Amino acid sequence: AQSVTQPDIHITVSEGASLELRCNYSYGATPYLFWYVQSPGQGLQLLLKYFSGDTLVQGIKGFEAEFKRSQSSFNLRKPSVHWSDAAEYFCAVGGRSQGGKLIFGQGTELSVKP
Amino acid sequence: EPEVTQTPSHQVTQMGQEVILRCVPISNHLYFYWYRQILGQKVEFLVSFYNNEISEKSEIFDDQFSVERPDGSNFTLKIRSTKLEDSAMYFCASSHQSSGGYEQYFGPGTRLTVT
Numbered sequence: 259a260q261s262v263t264q265p266d267i268h269i270t271v272s273e274g275a276s277l278e279l280r281c282n283y284s285y286g287a288t289p290y291l292f293w294y295v296q297s298p299g300q301g302l303q304l305l306l307k308y309f310s311g312d313t314l315v316q317g318i319k320g321f322e323a324e325f326k327r328s329q330s331s332f333n334l335r336k337p338s339v340h341w342s343d344a345a346e347y348f349c350a351v352g353g354r355s356q357g358g359k360l361i362f363g364q365g366t367e368l369s370v371k372p
Numbered sequence: 373e374p375e376v377t378q379t380p381s382h383q384v385t386q387m388g389q390e391v392i393l394r395c396v397p398i399s400n401h402l403y404f405y406w407y408r409q410i411l412g413q414k415v416e417f418l419v420s421f422y423n424n425e426i427s428e429k430s431e432i433f434d435d436q437f438s439v440e441r442p443d444g445s446n447f448t449l450k451i452r453s454t455k456l457e458d459s460a461m462y463f464c465a466s467s468h469q470s471s472g473g474y475e476q477y478f479g480p481g482t483r484l485t486v487t
Contacts, residue, residue, distance in 0.1 A: 296480070299374075301463060302415070302478040314377060359405070359428055360476060361415035 260285050260352050264363035272371050279334040279366050281349030284362050290330040292350040292360065293323055302348065308332060319343070345371045374398045376479035382483045385454055393449045393482045395433045395464030399487050405465040405476060406439065408432070415463065421447065454486045 263282045271277050283289055290309050294302040306317025313325040323334045346367050350360040377396045385391050397404050404419040420427040420437050438450045461483050465476040
């Protein structure tokens with residue numbers, strides 16, 4: 259079955275510290291992978307995506323993610339977190355075909371302490 | 373920058389009433405989607421729509437739900453007879469083909485409260 263697991267429900271990091279949010283997926287074919295961010299009261303904003311090619315992808319706001327096929331993972335990283343990064347982060351898989359649905363993980367809520 | 377818009381931002385309705393949630397996708401996008409997020413739960417796919425037809429729908433999308441693109445700009449989700457469990461945030465999304473894949477862009481959502 260297709261699924262996405264984000265093992266960490268809530269993470270707190272200090273401003274300026276590095277961040278890694280974990281994402282593991284189960285998908286029958288080569289996946290298309292996405293990270294979205296949701297600030298309170300806002301919609302889902304696309305941070306970055308992996309379709310093919312270089313397994314390290316760069317996104318907006320200084321985020322990057324690495325696709326590791328052997329580990330079925332697509333972890334999101336940022337070297338130095340800013341207070342404005344506090345939000346909920348969703349990993350998603352799918353979208354390979356036209357009209358293809360996205361399957362989302364549970365989300366990881368990020369808190370940033372001063 | 374073009375964006376997906378949704379109206380209303382919050383809708384309160386009584387159980388059994390019909391509601392229509394409206395979305396304006398990004399103008400050059402051809403694929404449209406509805407997702408929902410029940411409070412505290414993950415975002416769930418409801419339906420995708422392309423070329424005036426449903427491409428795919430989930431088990432949630434039963435006969436109480438319908439979608440329509442009534443004109444060249446709007447995309448609507450109708451719930452015929454709302455239930456308490458339909459209370460959720462409903463997100464519209466649209467996509468285009470990019471680099472071999474399809475990036476979905478989401479609207480801000482409509483919070484539906486069924487009382």
